[in-house]
Amino acid sequence: MRRASQIVAEVLDELVAAVRPGITTDELDRIAESSTLKRGARPAFKGYKPGDVVYPKSLCVSINEEIVHGIPSSRKLKTGDIVGLDYGVVYQGFYGDAARTVPVGDVPEATMRLLRVTREALYAGIAQARVGNRIADISRAVQEVAEKAGYSVVTDFAGHGIGRRLHEDPQVPNYFRRGMPNPRLQEGMVLAIEPMVNEGTADLEILSDGWTAVTADGKLSAHFEHSIAITSNGPEILSERANV
Numbered sequence: 001m002r003r004a005s006q007i008v009a010e011v012l013d014e015l016v017a018a019v020r021p022g023i024t025t026d027e028l029d030r031i032a033e034s035s036t037l038k039r040g041a042r043p044a045f046k047g048y049k050p051g052d053v054v055y056p057k058s059l060c061v062s063i064n065e066e067i068v069h070g071i072p073s074s075r076k077l078k079t080g081d082i083v084g085l086d087y088g089v090v091y092q093g094f095y096g097d098a099a100r101t102v103p104v105g106d107v108p109e110a111t112m113r114l115l116r117v118t119r120e121a122l123y124a125g126i127a128q129a130r131v132g133n134r135i136a137d138i139s140r141a142v143q144e145v146a147e148k149a150g151y152s153v154v155t156d157f158a159g160h161g162i163g164r165r166l167h168e169d170p171q172v173p174n175y176f177r178r179g180m181p182n183p184r185l186q187e188g189m190v191l192a193i194e195p196m197v198n199e200g201t202a203d204l205e206i207l208s209d210g211w212t213a214v215t216a217d218g219k220l221s222a223h224f225e226h227s228i229a230i231t232s233n234g235p236e237i238l239s240e241r242a243n244v
C-alpha cells in the first residue's frame, strides 16, 4: 500500500507541474495514465461502476464549482481557475488514492485561503488518526477547521477505508452527527481522508453525465485527500511524497 500511494503522489506531482492555462483536462488524464503504467501500476478509477454509470477516465478533474468526480474532456484550464486533481491506482492488488486542489495561474487571495483551509482540515483530521480514537474524532476535526474559517463541509460524500478495494469500510465522514457509525481506530487500518470544502452552501447537484458533483450555489469548492495508515507511532501519510 505504501508503494501504491507513492505512485499516486508521484503522478500528482507530475500533474501539478503540468497544470497551466490552455492545457485540456484530457491531456492531464493521458499524463496520469501513461505515468501510472510506466510505474507498473494501473489507474483505479477507470471502469469503476459503483452505481449505474461507469467512470470513463483515469483521473477526476474538478474545476471551480465542481466538487468531485469531474470527467476529463477537451475543456481547457484557464487563468483564475482552481482545479481538483483526484487520482487512484492499483499496484500489486493494493489501492492508493489522493487528491489536491491547485490554482491555475494567479487566483484571488480569498481563493487561496479556501485551498489552504481545506488542506489544513485534512491535516487536522489526519492528526486524529490514532489508535484509541474513533472515526468521529477525525470527522469533528475536519469539520471544525472548515467551519471556523466560515466554510461548509460536503456531507453527501465521505472518505473511506482503502486496501484491496478502492472503497472499504469504514466510511470517514467530514462532519459529525450523533448516532452515525463510529468505530474505534485500530493499528493497521488504512483510511482515505478527503474533505470537500465549499465557500457557500454544502448542497450539491450531480450533472447529467452521472458523475460531476457541483455546488448548488455555483460557489467554489476544494478537495484534498491522503491515504494514511494507523500505526502504533501515529498516522503515516502513505500518499505524501517521500523525500527523494
Ligand code: MF3
Binding pocket: 044, 045, 046, 048, 055, 060, 069, 086, 087, 097, 098, 099, 160, 192, 194, 225
Ligand atoms: N477519491 C474519490 C473517491 O474515493 C475518487 C473516486 S472516482 C471513481 O471516491 F470514479 F472511482 F468513483
Ligand code: CO
Binding pocket: 097, 098, 159, 160, 192, 194, 225
Ligand atoms: Co477517495
